[in-house]
Amino acid sequence: MAARLVDRVNGVSADGSTSSRVRGPLGLLHRFESVGRSYVEERPRLDSPWLPAGVLLILAAAFVLVRLAVAAHGDVSTFVQAGTQFVDPTKAPHGLAIRSGAGFDGQFYYRLALQPWNMAWSAHGITFDFAYRRQRITYSWFAWVFSGGQSAAVPYVLVGINIAMLGLMGFVCGTWAKSLGRHALWGLLPAGYFGMVWSLDRDLTEITAITLVVAGIVAWRHRRFLVAGLALSGAVLARETALLVVAALFVTRLVEIVRRRDRVGAQDVTWAAPAIAFVGWQALCFAVYGTLPLTSDTGNAATPFSGAVHAVVGWIGHPKLTNLLELIQLVVLVVVIVLGLLHLRDSRSSSFEKLAFLFAVLLLAVLSPTVWNNDPREFRTMVDVFVLGSGVLLGSRSFRPLVLTGLTWGVWLLVAGVSVKYI
Secondary structure (H helix, E strand, O other): OHHHHHHHHHOEOOOOOEOOOOOHHHHHHHHHHHHHHHHHHOOHHHOOOHHHHHHHHHHHHHHHHHHHHHOOOOOHHHHHOEEOOOEOOOOOOOOOOEEOOOOOOHHHHHHHHHOOOOOOOEEOOEEOOOHHHHHOOHHHHHHHHHHOOOHHHHHHHHHHHHHHHHHHHHHHHHHHHHHOOOOHHHHHHHHOOOHHHHHHHOOOOHHHHHHHHHHHHHHHHOOOHHHHHHHHHHHHOOOHHHHHHHHHHHHHHHHHHHHHOOOOOHHHHHHHHHHHHHHHHHHHHHHHHOOOHHHOOOOOEOOOOHHHHHHHHHHHHOOOHHHHHHHHHHHHHHHHHHHHHHOOOOEOOOHHHHHHHHHHHHHHHOEOOOOOOOOHHHHHHHHHHHHHHHHHHHOEOOOOOHHHHHHHHHHHHHHHHHHHHOO
């Protein structure tokens, strides 16, 4: 039944051919999709991952320049979003813009970028809110390296890394699409997740983490297992949710070893390296500070779907402009999840990519009201399920990506327009 529903939406007949009987809005979408897809796929010169890379790089740089001019008044340190609740203005580095209130998460990654090896509870006038900040270290290490250890350069480098990572995201997603038998331009679907705009807006870690996740998947698909292991090691130390992909790969490899009597080999570096890196870093933090970062915050999980249902009821019952923006983002996210589940069986994605997507769906289901709140920026934390679901969709021969890609990028531009000035 699910397969027939998918075929009807995509205009595919029972024998696999394209149906000419689709009428109404679905027929119009089908024709629009066919024309657009033909235009792209009949131009082989466009079939390069450098094109989506260029799109992401240009749009990210344009967003930053406009935000600098409109809201930041030329001060790049405002992207840090430092607040007086956690930052002491008398001890903070000179030139850091500090506002009253709690600020935002970027202030902690900025503080680590000044001295990533110094994870004391307070340093440089900045105090952590939770110990788990210590485990998200990759982004800050990159910033320290590329800033040459110069504190005055850190605000510029934090923004620059996110721009560069978005360009790399476009490249690896284009390569991912090609490895799944798609035109490279369809990599714009996973690369266009609108939640990453919020990360670019506030010096956050999601862009670095998900870019390294996709880079690891692509390297694994090309049997470059050491590169994949290094990329995923960086990903799990950028954001712990990348462990979903590592766990999925471990489970699928374990099944292969048990069922097929396969031997442990080079490909197991892909899951072993990030697992060792993450456990080692947790152990180091525990040895020095007496706390496991991973267990320092337990408020993000709840009964499945309780957080989401409570939030959506509240958004609809007391609608505000921010709630409308949340609902728009949620609709696109749900569409990707539902279509990903419907296309799971016919996708050419590997078993571990599919399992990683399912793990991401389960994680999304148990997110608590702390995440499902009245802040549209929280959709940045749901990047894994969108990107992994998009990968499953691109692996399906019957899925037509044009309309969903256009919708995704429409929301991307909407979020960018709102965040440039108002949030």
